[in-house]
Amino acid sequence: MNKHIGFDAIVVGAGLAGSAAALVMAREGLNVALVERGQKPGSKNYFGGAIYTHAIAEVLPDFMERKPKFERPVTEAGFWFLAEDGLTKMVTQGGKLNAEPADAYTALRADFDLWWAAQAQAAGALLIPKTTVVDFIRAAGGAVVGVMTDRPEGEIYAPVVIISEGVNNLLTQKLGLIDHDLEPAHQALAFKQVISLPAKEINARFGLPDANHGVAASVLGDVSLGLPGMGFIYTNKKTISVGLGVMLDTLAEYQLRPYEVLQRYLEHPAIAPLVAGGQLLEYGGHLIPEGGWHDMPQLYTDGAMVVGDAATMVNALHWEGTNMAIISGKLAAETALEAHQQSDFSVRTLAGYEARLKEGFILKDMKQYRRFSRFLETHPEFMGTYPAFLNDALGGFFSAYGKPKRQLFTEIYQSLTGRRSLFQAAGDMLSMGRAVLGW
């Protein structure tokens, strides 16, 4: 007879959302099991990327004293527009970006997630690694009262389960919280390389004074062959993270191989010198749920709540996901604490989770950006035409040529209208605005 393994709460997945939830509950004295399928937290997780400190501070005000595993503060951020053979940057430096602690830090998930989970462990949560949750244990009425893992004698009981399983939300589906598979058109496949270079070399190539400065850039245009997608490049201490995301359906339609698209991006004349001579440390891919608002599952049921990527809480344009994950984890944890106080784990109490979300920025942002991924699909010119035009236009503007300026401007103007009629261009801007501002 095996003993019944019981906890006050179970968190499925030690990613950003899961460890945040576990930390908040454990700190208040709950006995928390944090179940992670990877060898260690972070070992299976990928992102760009940068992590936003406002979210961490909300969970852990003294985080800077706990030596977070950040790489570099983001002191330069912006868009890079790639044409076939040129690059135009729109970046901002200094100002707000010089704050201490910075608003965002670049990070490598294998290190950061480990540190983040360690904070939850320090608060008393029990991290159970190398264990995959495969199903739920349900009470007679259907309420979730525990999970089943892939291990022998692998049942764990708890009155409340927080599902922070990430984008591959099999469990969320299993609970019937989302009634459809995520469509390929609503998911981007992101793939990236981590390339190692000496810190000095990185500073020189990116024009950074030292390793306490870093770049985060979203790269548009030729990066994705003009197809719906977006690239990124982040400087870490001694590595560069570079990659891109392309919508799944596009990959399938054009029969693109992720590795080749990335390789082409890395060989771009403006990118190649940044990574030249570096050693490839990692190559990996990960899905990003971009369906956003439309794909959002029901967020709770009796005995369970869904947080983070599993609830499609991602803002694709801003590469924001970690902050939403952390905050949603925290809010779900607070709801679980309340449920323990009331000894009621039914939807009556757990509905408080959605109410808390509505007060914050997550649901508001998600609603505002609800048209964004559809917008990208229907407006490929933002990936091809406009970046190319920008490069032509600025390249023209800043060249002497020895011809009258009026002729030059006419040429620039024609290089746009040759690609897209003025009328179309105006329409594009309008729908871009709608997509971003949520009109």
Added chain:
Amino acid sequence: MFHALVAIKQVPDTTNIRIDPETGNLVREGVPAIMNPYDAHALAEAVKWKRKLGGKVTVVSMGPPSFITTIREAIELGADRGILLSDRKFAGADTLATSYVLAAAIEVIHKEEPISLLFFGKQAIDGDTAQVGPGVAVRLELPILTYATKIRAVDLENGFVTVERHTEHWVEVVETPMPTMLTCEKEIAEIPFAPLPDLIRSLRYDPEIWTMSAGPLEFDKQQVGVLGSPTIVFKMGTPPLPEPGEKFNTREVGVEKAVKLALDKAAAAGVLQAVLGGAQ
């Protein structure tokens, strides 16, 4: 009672190792540390017999405090007790000094609870020496069966074990009195997926830590670490490359021609004649 002792070592996962192209040094950063795979299989076999006969499995390891994770992993796989032999003075040990520390500790463990079988890995994948097992066996004057692939029978009553071990020529079926040491091949046992209760116990388990003097024995400082190691690493480097030979590209000269040019080279070096002579 059946009491198995398993010696386990933590090693860098050599499938993930990189060399710094500039310095030619090993990059240890970010290389995952794992339980030496042969030791994991040996442990799995020890646990299998414990489950069959009842009894106990003790694991012992010499290394820095980071080895605690590997001892926990052993508990997860079914070990009952874990002992880490850890002291700054143990550092820099070669196989002779390692075998001294392990043998001294095992002797003490054996006095507390007599050991029936000692399980070692065939070799550790970081050094691939396969010397520590035989070294410990000699020091403890135990019979040793290296390259063990199967335990046929454990006869606790009469104190005998029957083991299959492979050699270059055949598989030997060998009988020895217990205690006996086995150094194990991977095929000795599959590594099981541990039940959840064992995993949870391991996460909360703190191994005993024996240092030079804090523990049930005092080690001889002349025999541990650098002092106790007759060998030293004189130099390290990446292997030098010979001058590469000529290349013929089929795209440039065509398949037939490229093959012909290559075979001509082999003929000019006298190789073709030599081997074809042998073929007839």
Added chain:
Amino acid sequence: MTTRRFWVFIEQVEGNVHPVSWELLGVARDLASQVAAEAEEKGDAVVVEAVLLGDKVEAIAQEALGYGADRVYLIDDPVVAYYRNCPYYKGIAAVAEKYAPEVFLIGATILGRDLAGAVATALHTGLTADCTGLEMGEVRGVKHKLLLATRPAFGGNIMATIVCRQHTPQMSSVRPRVFPMPEYDPAAEGEIIREPLGVTEAGALTCILEFLHHQEKSVDIEYADVIVAGGRGLETPENFQLIQQLADVLGGVVGASRPCIDAGWIDSAQQVGQSGKTVRPKLYIAAGISGALQHKVGMQNSDFIIAINSDPQAPIFEVADVGIVGDLFQVIPAMIAQIEAYQQEAAT
């Protein structure tokens, strides 16, 4: 005057000597010559000696002289008719204590590695495992040359050279096929000295109940003259037939890189490299093998290497005497045809 003794263990099973023993007599002779000058200066003698155990194996002792031993210590005793760790190591340790060799080389075979660790511990000395390079060299602070033993470490990613400064014998186990076979001189003369084993059957501790012979004899690539090796570039196990055909026309055997073994395409006995076998054929053909370090260390001592790879940058070309950049599925059939034509020509 002292005598500097370079020892080699002669490994025999049922009267068959493992060729690595002869290779080691060759290298021991070479090492001995590297200290000849400094020995002469001091008036020391330098000798190469062999240690042989077995039951009625005097003929082998004679053979050892032919491969270059000046003297053979022979322990002829029924207890050591078959190899067992305990009687072997005890017998050898006793002889070594008596004669105090300076260097002691043992083949890094399964038997040799079982033995070497035990002997070194019994003699309380250092042992460098699985060496791929040996030389006698100066070491700061030591008056005479020491054995510099080089071996792969960390999965073959790095080569480490190890010395044993103060203890003797300086012991190494050495991979078969790293060193060439010495010439055999049937007229060579030398001494055979019989030594007692000093261990009775009761002291042998273990008892071999039976021998189970391997079902099928696996391909012996270690001592083949021609090896045609295939790698992941073959894509499917069936394509090893193509490799086999080329091996057949050359009278050779088939080898493989590790992924082919891991994928179960071919028997593990055919793996070449760091965790497989070291080979030294007259001709090595690598097809669809990228040439990772771990593969190269196992085959770079081959007399002549032909590499076939579609990637002109493949590292295998770095060790090849000649390379063919191209698709192996085109190149190998062409090669088979041309070799057959060549053979016919030679026959007429």
